[in-house]
Amino acid sequence: MKTFAAALHEGTTAVFYLLLLHDTEGQTQFGWLPHDLKPRAGYVSLEDVDRLLAERRQLGRYRFNSLDLRLFMFGARPDSRLRDVGVVRCEQGETVWTLGDLLVASDHLGCPIQIGRKLPMGSAPLCYILRPG
Numbered sequence: 001m002k003t004f005a006a007a008l009h010e011g012t013t014a015v016f017y018l019l020l021l022h023d024t025e026g027q028t029q030f031g032w033l034p035h036d037l038k039p040r041a042g043y044v045s046l047e048d049v050d051r052l053l054a055e056r057r058q059l060g061r062y063r064f065n066s067l068d069l070r071l072f073m074f075g076a077r078p079d080s081r082l083r084d085v086g087v088v089r090c091e092q093g094e095t096v097w098t099l100g101d102l103l104v105a106s107d108h109l110g111c112p113i114q115i116g117r118k119l120p121m122g123s124a125p126l127c128y129i130l131r132p133g
Contacts, residue, residue: 004049005072005087005125009058041109048110052078052085052127059084067095069121075132082132089125096120104129 032043039047059073071088078085083103097119105113105128113119119128 004046005053005074008049008053008056009061009072009074011058044109048106048108048127051110052076052106052129054078054080056085067097067121068092069095069097078129084130084132086128086130087125088119088121088128090121090123092123094120094122099128099130101131102128103131 032040032046034040053074053076056074056076059075062071062073063069064071068091069088070091071086074085074087076083076085088097099119102119105119105126107113107126108124110127113126119126
């Protein structure tokens with residue numbers, strides 16, 4: 001998710017991922033779609049980016065050095081409703097980030113996260129949805 005959020009924030013219209021199909025080299029497996037077409041984590045993340053960042057426009061990119069966080073903000077229409085969508089991750093270690101009026105948060109695979117006003121952060125990117133503005 002972080003690769004796609006960063007690329008889309010730069011204003012690209014398309015992002016290509018070279019290792020989409022299944023490939024092996026010894027015991028190492030590459031690709032997002034293995035021979036049985038059961039999607040791997042990267043493919044599921046791509047689906048989530050497509051859903052959450054529909055009709056996106058860039059709102060800003062921020063770095064919070066005190067918390068070691070990197071954040072990309074978009075105005076988008078997840079599920080056809082105008083919202084502010086953030087993709088955030090902690091560069092190193094873990095931290096907790098206090099947010100305002102948070103509607104929904106999900107992990108890098110699109111699974112909902114139970115949260116209050118505090119969002120636990122790690123190296124895996126998290127996505128959150130706020131009311132616009």
